Amino acid sequence: MDLTHIFQQRIHNSQVSNDSHKPQRSPIIQKWFSGLIVLLFLLLPFFPFMNDYWIDVAFFVGIYALLGLSLNIVLGEVGLFDLGHTAFYAIGAYTTAILNTQFNIPILLLLPLSAIMAGAFAYLVMSPVIHLRGDYLCIVTIGIGEIVRIIIVNNPWGLTNGPNGITGIGVPQIGPLMILSSTHFYYLIWGLIALAIIALIRLQRSRIGRAWNYIREDAIAAELNGIDVRSYKLLAFVLGAAIAGITGNVYASKMMIISPDSFLFMESALLFCIVLLGGLGSVPGTLFGAAVIVVFPEIFRQFASFRLLFFGAALMVMMIFRPGGILPRRRGHVGLEGLGIRNLPQPDEILVQNGQNRVQNLRASLPKITNPDSSAILETKRITLHFGGLTAVNFFDLHVKPKKITSLIGPNGAGKTTLFNIITGIYRPSQGQVFFQNKEITGLKPHQIVQKGIARTFQNIRLFPNMTCLENVMSGPHCHARTNYWSAILRTPTQYQEEKTIVEISSHRLHQVGLWEYRNELARNLPYGKQRYLEIARALATSPQLLILDEPSSGLNDKESEDLMELLQSLISEGFTILLIEHDMNVVMGVSDWIAVMDMGSKIAEGVPADIYNHPVVIEAYLGKEEE
Numbered sequence: 257m258d259l260t261h262i263f264q265q266r267i268h269n270s271q272v273s274n275d276s277h278k279p280q281r282s283p284i285i286q287k288w289f290s291g292l293i294v295l296l297f298l299l300l301p302f303f304p305f306m307n308d309y310w311i312d313v314a315f316f317v318g319i320y321a322l323l324g325l326s327l328n329i330v331l332g333e334v335g336l337f338d339l340g341h342t343a344f345y346a347i348g349a350y351t352t353a354i355l356n357t358q359f360n361i362p363i364l365l366l367l368p369l370s371a372i373m374a375g376a377f378a379y380l381v382m383s384p385v386i387h388l389r390g391d392y393l394c395i396v397t398i399g400i401g402e403i404v405r406i407i408i409v410n411n412p413w414g415l416t417n418g419p420n421g422i423t424g425i426g427v428p429q430i431g432p433l434m435i436l437s438s439t440h441f442y443y444l445i446w447g448l449i450a451l452a453i454i455a456l457i458r459l460q461r462s463r464i465g466r467a468w469n470y471i472r473e474d475a476i477a478a479e480l481n482g483i484d485v486r487s488y489k490l491l492a493f494v495l496g497a498a499i500a501g502i503t504g505n506v507y508a509s510k511m512m513i514i515s516p517d518s519f520l521f522m523e524s525a526l527l528f529c530i531v532l533l534g535g536l537g538s539v540p541g542t543l544f545g546a547a548v549i550v551v552f553p554e555i556f557r558q559f560a561s562f563r564l565l566f567f568g569a570a571l572m573v574m575m576i577f578r579p580g581g582i583l584p585r586r587r588g589h590v591g592l593e594g595l596g597i598r599n600l601p602q603p604d605e606i607l608v609q610n611g612q613n614r615v616q617n618l619r620a621s622l623p624k625i626t627n628p629d630s631s632a633i634l635e636t637k638r639i640t641l642h643f644g645g646l647t648a649v650n651f652f653d654l655h656v657k658p659k660k661i662t663s664l665i666g667p668n669g670a671g672k673t674t675l676f677n678i679i680t681g682i683y684r685p686s687q688g689q690v691f692f693q694n695k696e697i698t699g700l701k702p703h704q705i706v707q708k709g710i711a712r713t714f715q716n717i718r719l720f721p722n723m724t725c726l727e728n729v730m731s732g733p734h735c736h737a738r739t740n741y742w743s744a745i746l747r748t749p750t751q752y753q754e755e756k757t758i759v760e761i762s763s764h765r766l767h768q769v770g771l772w773e774y775r776n777e778l779a780r781n782l783p784y785g786k787q788r789y790l791e792i793a794r795a796l797a798t799s800p801q802l803l804i805l806d807e808p809s810s811g812l813n814d815k816e817s818e819d820l821m822e823l824l825q826s827l828i829s830e831g832f833t834i835l836l837i838e839h840d841m842n843v844v845m846g847v848s849d850w851i852a853v854m855d856m857g858s859k860i861a862e863g864v865p866a867d868i869y870n871h872p873v874v875i876e877a878y879l880g881k882e883e884e
């Protein structure tokens with residue numbers, strides 16, 4: 257486990273323990289409170305103590321707040337450490353400065369262009385490294401930040417004017433209104449912040465924001481539940497960079513001169529401080545963090561040179577005593593109303609009924625399997641995988657018949673989980689092919705395999721621990737939703753319909769496994785047995801054809817194992833196919849239609865339970881050979 261991961265866990269754990277059981281503020285009080293804050297910001301330039309100097313300070317608080325919000329998408333929502341965020345800010349500022357001074361393009365036209373350039377740059381540079389995690393990604397982003405600054409200093413094609421920077425940048429003009437005064441710039445930046453906050457909150461309360469949070473909680477579980485982790489991480493970087501690019505545009509037009517000195521590594525470090533001091537993922541926290549970082553050095557000017565020392569010390573103290581930040585994110589997601597989906601049917605139980613209807617309609621629309629005994633829904637052909645010198649799976653052929661329970665058994669280390677990992681796309685086999693519904697799926701990415709209709713659970717439970725049970729299950733239908741981030745920001749009717757469908761299907765699946773009463777409880781607070789059921793509900797919510805369960809009865813008591821057997825039988829009646837790895841022979845013999853036995857990567861026997869039970873080769877594999 258790397259340092260950034262430990263850091264991240266500490267922060268998120270503290271947020272959840274602080275907030276999950278706090279009573280939520282009533283919506284009316286929240287609206288009044290928000291209204292009051294907006295009024296305060298609108299009237300601020302007219303307060304008696306405000307002169308141009310302090311309005312400029314408020315403008316710079318806005319600049320850092322907008323940068324902090326943009327970094328928060330990457331750092332707070334997805335949990336990726338980006339210490340080179342200033343690079344995107346610089347791209348926005350230099351795009352504006354170069355195109356305005358050399359081609360006379362109006363500043364306001366350059367606002368979207370700065371966003372596009374910074375976003376495109378983020379896409380280009382982050383694409384090859386987005387798979388990196390923790391400390392490695394952190395170091396790469398520092399490198400990107402420095403490379404951009406050094407390129408600017410080297411004055412490529414005479415565009416950036418090197419260390420001297422670019423002067424004579426124009427001012428924005430809206431119709432006849434020239435944005436010139438401190439007050440104008442104050443309203444411009446805080447207006448943009450208001451738009452960014454609305455967009456960010458809408459994203460947080462959509463499948464996009466939830467996908468980011470699933471990745472932050474457990475990227476592997478997210479990918480294996482149908483979420484395209486790579487694309488969502490890139491989206492976060494691109495959106496964050498686009499907002500930083502916009503900030504660069506406003507900064508350049510306000511200063512009228514920019515130079516590489518404004519985009520040092522220390523600026524990225526300051527942004528990091530803003531987000532962590534204020535509260536990771538918290539909008540008010542980011543605004544507060546920006547105010548502290550900008551206003552403190554203004555008030556204590558004689559100590560300004562010590563500011564980094566002070567912020568560093570403050571961060572250390574915070575990490576020890578208040579790792580969630582000064583104003584940590586209040587998890588509005590706790591509770592159904594906190595999902596932020598308006599006009600959900602009431603009472604909650606209607607969601608369950610609606611979900612059941614939807615699932616039944618979906619199943620009715622699937623092609624009918626006329627003869628389940630003669631066809632295979634899943635087939636592996638001569639699957640082989642080597643780990644160095646070890647052959648974990650050796651020319652393994654498996655046939656899984658539709659609407660049946662097939663069990664894969666074998667002693668510890670036989671290669672069962674490895675075979676599951678190959679089927680679900682975690683490993684690419686050294687040799688052999690996997691077919692699902694007669695189409696080859698070998699080498700597809702895990703989320704693509706989920707979309708095709710294969711879902712799985714894990715031997716060691718992998719839930720999203722700091723999210724509620726319902727939110728966990730809501731990751732399932734995500735892979736079938738189609739609306740994008742624009743729909744989420746604009747809250748289109750299609751997006752609302754999709755969100756409603758996601759909640760309904762998830763409610764039904766949660767109810768089906770007997771966890772409806774825990775819908776608003778954090779997954780990590782559930783007892784072990786119920787966590788296993790939650791994993792099954794989450795897999796079911798992807799609406800799979802084939803459900804792959806890796807030791808589902810592990811850790812369950814006898815009663816829970818019996819309930820599990822009943823649940824598995826009921827899933828078969830519903831039309832699912834199940835592939836099971838199981839060590840509990842009562843469960844295996846009780847539910848299986850067909851059993852394949854694996855030892856040292858190879859298939860040593862297969863047949864109906866009665867045949868396998870007394871099979872000498874199987875007994876030998878489990879118990880060993882008797883000495884002559």
Ligand SMILES: Nc1ncnc2c1ncn2[C@@H]1O[C@H](COP(=O)(O)OP(=O)(O)OP(=O)(O)O)[C@@H](O)[C@H]1O
Binds near residue numbers: 671
């Ligand atoms: N990522 C890996 N790298 C190297 N070796 C691995 C890896 N994953 C599994 N193995 C090895 O492959 C063999 C098969 O492991 P696997 O986990 O598939 O067995 P299993 O049948 O699922 O065992 P169990 O029932 O104990 O879970 C073991 O010897 C294991 O140590």
